[in-house]
Amino acid sequence: DVKVTQSSRYLVKRTGEKVFLECVQDMDHENMFWYRQDPGLGLRLIYFSYDVKMKEKGDIPEGYSVSREKKERFSLILESASTNQTSMYLCAAGSTNEKLFFGSGTQLSVL
Amino acid sequence: AQKITQTQPGMFVQEKEAVTLDCTYDTSDPSYGLFWYKQPSSGEMIFLIYQGSYDQQNATEGRYSLNFQKARKSANLVISASQLGDSAMYFCAMTLNTNAGKSTFGDGTTLTVKP
Numbered sequence: 001d002v003k004v005t006q007s008s009r010y011l012v013k014r015t016g017e018k019v020f021l022e023c024v025q026d027m028d029h030e031n032m033f034w035y036r037q038d039p040g041l042g043l044r045l046i047y048f049s050y051d052v053k054m055k056e057k058g059d060i061p062e063g064y065s066v067s068r069e070k071k072e073r074f075s076l077i078l079e080s081a082s083t084n085q086t087s088m089y090l091c092a093a094g095s096t097n098e099k100l101f102f103g104s105g106t107q108l109s110v111l
Numbered sequence: 112a113q114k115i116t117q118t119q120p121g122m123f124v125q126e127k128e129a130v131t132l133d134c135t136y137d138t139s140d141p142s143y144g145l146f147w148y149k150q151p152s153s154g155e156m157i158f159l160i161y162q163g164s165y166d167q168q169n170a171t172e173g174r175y176s177l178n179f180q181k182a183r184k185s186a187n188l189v190i191s192a193s194q195l196g197d198s199a200m201y202f203c204a205m206t207l208n209t210n211a212g213k214s215t216f217g218d219g220t221t222l223t224v225k226p
Contacts, residue, residue, distance in 0.1 A: 031212040040120070042202065042218035050212065058213070090156065096212040097144045097163070100204075102156035 003027075004093050006103035013110050019078040021106050023091030030095060032074035034058075034066065037088040037105070049074055050096075081110045113138040115203050117217035124193045125225050131178070132188040132220045134203030142208040145186040147177065150219070151199040159201075162186060190222075198224045 007022035025032065031050050035043040035058075045058030047066040055066050063085060067075045074093075078085055086109050092100040114137040124130035136145065147159040162170045162177045170177045178187040190197055203217045 033214065035216070040218060042117075043204075043216040045213065045215065048213055056213070059215075088154070092156075092214075094212055094214075097206055097208045098212075099146060099158040099161060100148075100156075100214060105154050 004091055004101050004103040006089075006091050006106050008106050009104060011106055011108045013078075013081050013108065015082060015110060017078075017081045017110075019081050019108070019110075021076040021078075021089055021091075021108070023074045023076070023093075023103055025072050025074075025093040025101070027093070027101075028071065029093040029101075030071070031093065032068065033092040033094075033100070034064075034074065034076045035090045035092065036060070037090055043090065046076065081108075083110050086110045113140070113143075113205055113207060113215045115205055115215050115217035117203055117220050119220045120218070121221045121223070123223050123225060124190075126195060127192055129189060129191045130193055130222065132190070132201050132203075132222065134186045134188065134217060136184050136186060136203075136205050138184075138205065138207065140207050140209060144206045144208070145177070145179070146204040146206065146214070147175070147186075147188045148202045148204060149197075149199045150202065151196075156202075160188065193224045195224050195226060198222060 003026045033048040034046045049068040065077045089106045091103040094100040145162045149157045176189045206214045
């Protein structure tokens with residue numbers, strides 16, 4: 001089975017810190033995604049990437065950036081963390097029009 | 112822009128009964144895929160079932176079936192013979208074939224199976 005690994009399960013950061021969330025897939029999927037999940041709001045797409053060095057904004061990109069230097073790795077960056085970015089972050093990988101494989105999520109708390 | 116609507120925040124069903132979780136979608140693109148995922152309290156997202164927009168028959172996977180009504184833009188999930196382990200959050204999602212696999216999710220439905 002495809003494995004998508006997120007570097008941290010829980011993370012606590014301070015307001016204003018630069019935060020890196022890492023995601024690695026062990027298959028050759030071209031597409032990778034970052035979502036945030038908040039109660040009652042479902043999964044909202046932050047950014048996605050369909051190839052190395054290619055990225056596109058999702059529905060809520062403000063305050064975030066991403067990096068995809070290698071096909072297997074997709075990083076989410078919070079340039080200056082704020083309390084409203086406290087959330088569960090889910091990384092996913094997949095091929096176009098096929099099911100997504102998700103990581104186990106990172107619960108980020110910004111104090 | 113594509114949109115997924117799940118109108119049932121929470122649903123209850125008696126063990127061994129069938130339950131339908133609603134999902135409507137909105138897109139002007141003719142080529143897309145519809146997915147259902149299950150998220151138990153452990154947090155992992157589990158793929159359940161897939162329906163392509165050009166598929167003539169409704170998808171089935173074991174106890175899961177997808178009631179696909181293209182003209183109504185609905186893709187309801189039917190779970191037959193509910194089990195206690197089906198208690199979870201369920202998400203409907205849509206992917207456009209022309210948009211590098213970008214997947215849009217609904218807000219989810221929390222299903223509780225009663226013994």
